[in-house]
Amino acid sequence: MKRFKTSTFLMAAAMTAAVALTGCAGSSDSGNTKAADTTAAAEADTTADTTADSSSDTGSGETAADVQKIIDSGILKVGTKIDVPKFGLQNTGTGEMEGLEIDLAYEIAGKIFDCTAAEAKEKKLVSFQGVTAKTRGPLLDNGEVDLVIATYTITPERKETWNFSTPYYTDAVGLMVLKDSGITAIEDLDGKIIGVSQGSTTKEGFKAYVAEKGLNVNPDFEEFDGYPSLAAALAAKNIDVFSVDRAILAGYNDDTTMILEDRFAEQEYGVASKLDNKGLAELVDGVVTDLINSGTMDTMLKDWGIE
Amino acid sequence: MIKDLLNVKRWEAFLDVLPTQYIPGFIMTLKVALAGLLLALVLGIIFGMFSSSKLNIFKFISRVYVEFFQNTPLVVQVFFYYACLPYLIGGRVPKFTLGVIGVGIYHGAYISEVIRTGIEAVPVGQFDAAYSQGFSYLQTMRYIILPQTMKMILPPLTNQALNLVKNTSVLAMVAGMDLMYYADSWGSDRGFFVQAYLPCALLYFLICFPLARLARYLEIRAKRTPVPKNKKEVA
Numbered sequence: 001m002k003r004f005k006t007s008t009f010l011m012a013a014a015m016t017a018a019v020a021l022t023g024c025a026g027s028s029d030s031g032n033t034k035a036a037d038t039t040a041a042a043e044a045d046t047t048a049d050t051t052a053d054s055s056s057d058t059g060s061g062e063t064a065a066d067v068q069k070i071i072d073s074g075i076l077k078v079g080t081k082i083d084v085p086k087f088g089l090q091n092t093g094t095g096e097m098e099g100l101e102i103d104l105a106y107e108i109a110g111k112i113f114d115c116t117a118a119e120a121k122e123k124k125l126v127s128f129q130g131v132t133a134k135t136r137g138p139l140l141d142n143g144e145v146d147l148v149i150a151t152y153t154i155t156p157e158r159k160e161t162w163n164f165s166t167p168y169y170t171d172a173v174g175l176m177v178l179k180d181s182g183i184t185a186i187e188d189l190d191g192k193i194i195g196v197s198q199g200s201t202t203k204e205g206f207k208a209y210v211a212e213k214g215l216n217v218n219p220d221f222e223e224f225d226g227y228p229s230l231a232a233a234l235a236a237k238n239i240d241v242f243s244v245d246r247a248i249l250a251g252y253n254d255d256t257t258m259i260l261e262d263r264f265a266e267q268e269y270g271v272a273s274k275l276d277n278k279g280l281a282e283l284v285d286g287v288v289t290d291l292i293n294s295g296t297m298d299t300m301l302k303d304w305g306i307e
Numbered sequence: 308m309i310k311d312l313l314n315v316k317r318w319e320a321f322l323d324v325l326p327t328q329y330i331p332g333f334i335m336t337l338k339v340a341l342a343g344l345l346l347a348l349v350l351g352i353i354f355g356m357f358s359s360s361k362l363n364i365f366k367f368i369s370r371v372y373v374e375f376f377q378n379t380p381l382v383v384q385v386f387f388y389y390a391c392l393p394y395l396i397g398g399r400v401p402k403f404t405l406g407v408i409g410v411g412i413y414h415g416a417y418i419s420e421v422i423r424t425g426i427e428a429v430p431v432g433q434f435d436a437a438y439s440q441g442f443s444y445l446q447t448m449r450y451i452i453l454p455q456t457m458k459m460i461l462p463p464l465t466n467q468a469l470n471l472v473k474n475t476s477v478l479a480m481v482a483g484m485d486l487m488y489y490a491d492s493w494g495s496d497r498g499f500f501v502q503a504y505l506p507c508a509l510l511y512f513l514i515c516f517p518l519a520r521l522a523r524y525l526e527i528r529a530k531r532t533p534v535p536k537n538k539k540e541v542a
Contacts, residue, residue, distance in 0.1 A: 199495035224482055236391075
């Protein structure tokens with residue numbers, strides 16, 4: 001009995017310590033985020049200026065501290081989608097990641113580690129982690145990933161919390177319904193249930209779209225954590241519509257479903273980084289801008305069959 | 308964490324969504340918890356009496372119910388009701404119903420066990436005495452056994468009630484429109500997780516704490532009353 005009590009106590013103590021440790025790590029991180037949050041608006045210009053100087057010298061001379069940290073660690077940690085065909089998809093056969101956003105990650109890694117994208121891929125300089133609409137923000141904040149390239153829509157609110165690069169792609173939201181549901185147009189959606197992804201901008205986009213078209217369509221919205229649960233909810237008819245970015249919908253469309261004509265909420269995807277990491281953000285933005293200006297981005301989009 | 312806590316801008320954003328999201332979610336949680344508790348108590352009393360019945364078939368039914376629902380996770384059960392029930396009944400299950408049957412049936416199994424042990428703790432002589440006075444089985448239960456059982460089972464019963472309230476948050480995983488759903492939704496939308504989850508926890512606390520205090524009060528009151536005196540009153 002005595003021994004049992006001691007061991008229980010030890011276990012409890014160990015658990016408490018573990019909680020306390022993780023608690024500390026979490027709090028210091030979020031503390032930083034907040035500090036940056038309030039000062040960001042006021043100091044955005046100065047910070048950008050100073051870091052711009054340092055990052056433009058990347059490879060030759062001085063490197064921004066946050067970028068140097070990645071170089072020292074020898075690996076760039078990137079959060080991508082693993083279930084979005086053409087953008088970020090894990091090949092179930094090989095386990096390899098494939099898609100436009102994967103290629104983009106290698107381009108950025110090439111810039112950071114001063115090599116070509118192909119070399120970066122060859123040397124496995126990027127470690128990918130699957131993220132969802134909900135997890136990508138927190139993963140950036142706690143340093144689990146350096147960058148998120150995961151069909152991440154740029155919004156003014158999000159810009160307050162994270163850095164975003166120049167947009168590399170513009171997508172629109174689509175509506176997917178079951179073929180036997182009898183829904184053929186957006187007008188049929190009044191009073192129906194639209195399933196959207198948690199932490200996404202779909203709901204606001206839909207409302208703005210119907211308001212703009214002058215339609216009196218008032219569906220209910222339900223949010224789900226992840227696309228597979230949305231697909232399951234649609235299959236069980238718990239929701240009438242599965243509405244996310246068209247790029248993502250394409251991966252779930254099969255012979256029982258169809259995607260309505262309507263496109264709304266044109267949105268731009270950007271590469272996101274933690275708000276503190278201004279140097280990294282500057283570098284990433286440089287890479288994306290170069291890719292767009294040189295026409296390489298168009299080629300990459302064409303290669304992946306993205307319009 | 309501390310700086311996050313003190314970020315006024317984020318708290319203002321929270322206050323904006325308090326009436327539109329948190330309050331409706333809170334009401335939903337409260338409704339599901341109350342109806343769920345009622346269902347759990349009814350099921351618990353029925354099956355608790357079944358398992359202390361003399362008839363083996365009743366005992367068997369009660370065992371099957373208790374063992375099945377006690378030994379499978381609530382999340383699996385709720386997901387089953389959500390994703391599979393529509394195929395079986397050919398229609399959608401409203402979120403309220405989903406929550407009530409989810410926590411109600413699950414905790415009903417636990418409460419059934421609580422009540423069974425409570426009944427078994429009443430000395431068998433109490434049954435004999437009641438029968439000798441011409442009480443039927445149900446009358447014995449109603450007037451002699453259950454009143455004595457109630458006192459003994461109050462603490463474990465409270466435990467179940469509190470767990471039931473907290474477990475309603477599983478609804479959030481199937482877009483249940485409950486408190487946790489809205490907190491999670493807003494939190495992941497804006498990334499203000501401290502402001503999203505802390506008030507959410509407080510609101511759950513607001514339901515559970517008074518319930519716990521009430522149960523504690525009843526428990527103390529029950530202890531204060533000498534048991535023999537009470538037996539006389541009942542008889």
